[in-house]
Amino acid sequence: MKIQYDPNEKQPQSRLLKKTLKGLLNVSLVAVITATLFTALPATGIGFKSPLFQPVQTNGENLGSETPVATLHVGLVVGHWGHDVGAICPDSLGGYREVDINYTIADLTRQYLQAEGVEVDLLKEFDEHLKGYDGDALISIHADTCEYIPELGTGFKIAEAVDNKRPEQAARLMACMKNRYGNATGLRYDHRITPDMTSYHAFSEVDPNTPAVIIETGYMNQDRELLTKNPSLVARGITAGIMCYLNREEISTE
Ligand SMILES: [Zn+2]
The missing domain is CATH 1.10.12 (Lyase 2-enoyl-coa Hydratase; Chain  A, domain 2)
Structure with a gap:
């Protein structure tokens, strides 16, 4: 008793x-x-x-x-914010700057996550808070080049921090993001992950216990309609991926 x-x-x-x-x-x-x-x-x-x-x-x-309920905490890096503009589209293609696309998507994602009760830090590309960042997840949001690439210039890419101390969590975050983002946006997954994604600077800055991924949400040329006209769908996809991870949701393997 x-x-x-x-x-x-x-x-x-x-x-x-x-x-x-x-x-x-x-x-x-x-x-x-x-x-x-x-x-x-x-x-x-x-x-x-x-x-x-x-x-x-x-x-x-x-x-x-009462013992406080643990609040989930997620960091969102706005790709290029506070550093440079990233990729640029020529005026003939709307003159879009990657940093603006990234910011719109990240800020919407922040709102959707907060509505789910998640605390969110919106971070700059080289934010001082990245050093030792301790959260439930860190997602860096970027968009791919506006150059015209025949046939393969469409799709999204995700890379994870390989030196993470919790490889199972990192792998699950990656799997959740791939699955939910692909389902939400209908974009194909682009396997051509570049070294500047796998050796992304923030991966070595955050606390090694914080699972971290970088996502290229789509190509600013052929996926431009989605990225600039429907950023809420893009943000919903990212949010669904993060929530899938935080809630330990099942991922159907197709
Ligand atoms: Zn970028």
Whole structure:
């Protein structure tokens, strides 16, 4: 049987002790202190997490002593933000700058994640907070070149930090992102991962326990309609990938 906090139960006992030991001041004092300590202990909440104790917390009377619910924390790097503009489309193709596309997508993703109760840090490309960044996940958001590439100039790419101390989590984040982003946007997965993705600078900066990936959300040339006209769909896809990871959702293997 677990110990439950009931202040009324302890009081008669300590009164009785005081009566019995009347005159033995020192002993009585010890008894009072002991009784006080014993009565006070459960109020701190230490060690009283039995299922029997928990219903008390749900009626709103004991909110102050609850153990805080762990808040999920995700970092989103806005590719190139605070550094350069990234890829650029010629004026004939709208003059889009990669950094603006990345920012719009990342900021929408931030809003969608926050709506799911996730705390989000929006980070610059070389943000000082990247050093030792400790979160449940870090996702860097970029977009691919606006050059016209016949046939293969469409699709998204994802690379993970290979030196992660939690390779299973990193692999699952990667799998979730691939699956959910592909499903949401309908873009094909582009396997041509470049060294500047695998050796992405932030991978060696964040805490090695933080699973990290970089995503190229699409090509600014052939996927331009999606990236610039429908950034909310892109952000929904990224959000779904992150939530899949955080919620440990199943990924159907097709
Ligand atoms: Zn980029």
